[in-house]
Amino acid sequence: MAKPFSQRYGYVKVEEVIQVSDLDDETRRAIWNCLYVTFFDNSNFSNYAVNCAKMVWTYHFNFDADKIPSYDKDYPPRASLLTTIKKYIYACEWFHLFDLIEFLVENTSLLSKVALDKYLNHVFRKFGVGYTIINGLVTPVSDEVEIESVQKAIDNNIESSKYHLQRALELLSDREQPDFRNSIKESISAIESLCRKITGDDKGTLGKLIKVVEEKGYIHQSMKNAFSSLYGYTSDTGGIRHSLTDAGENPTLEDARYMLVICSAFSNYLISKMGD
Helix, strand or coil, X not given: CCCCHHHHCCXXXXXXXXXXXXXXXHHHXXXXXXXXXXXXXXXXXXXXXXXXXXXXXXXXXXXCHHHCCCCCCCECCECCHHHHHHHHXXXXXXXXXXXXXXXXXXXXXXXXXXXXXXXXXXXXXXXXXXXXXXXCXXXXXXXXXXXXXXXXXXXXXXXXXXXXXXXXHXXXXXXXCCCHHHHHHHHHHHHXXXXXXXXXXXXXXXXXXXXXXXXXXXXXXXXXXXXXXXXXXXXXXXXXXXXXXXXXXXXCHHHHHHHHHHHHHHHHHHHHHHHX
């Protein structure tokens, strides 16, 4: 779908197009409409939707379990469950709204026909939200190619690498206490685990393993050199005075996101070569 005229021709400021640290009223309304139409008011999931709304009241909002109101009927001054959730979506801090979205996605994940993450990601793209739901987590990645690369690496990898990538994603997506340094370490560890699988060396470090991977014909020397340089940049093995993983340095969101995406892409490449 093409971007609106106002965005294509620069009549709207960048910060008004890409929402990173706030959500405007239009976006909040679109999120509520998405949840209401696809789930809360969907007759195919009526019983589950009621139970899910009760779970939001009890376990997410932490309200009294013995005072759960009607599902969709307001009895002033008491608001219904749906009205309570709607008011929260319109008024809460943007990061708390993402917490609620993650809660709902997790608790509807077993319903194959709901796919809240799919519908909400469509809303995010349409309204310029700089995040995407990946594996149930609202993640600060919005480029479709990057999203596909990360998701593919998590879905199709060996278990140890899959764990490290999922952990990197979790650390990157923590909106209250993001840990970019350890996210970077987990991304690198995913490649290290995969290279150990390829080489059969369970104790080797990535700097050594990547050379063996090249010798086995999985990657070209130029690619090996490029990734070795990147590894040196993050681990200080290349003689860099301050690496991204040193305690004295402060990696940024951009650093951690780049490492997750590039390690996911490299992982996908190695997996495909293993299958040749």
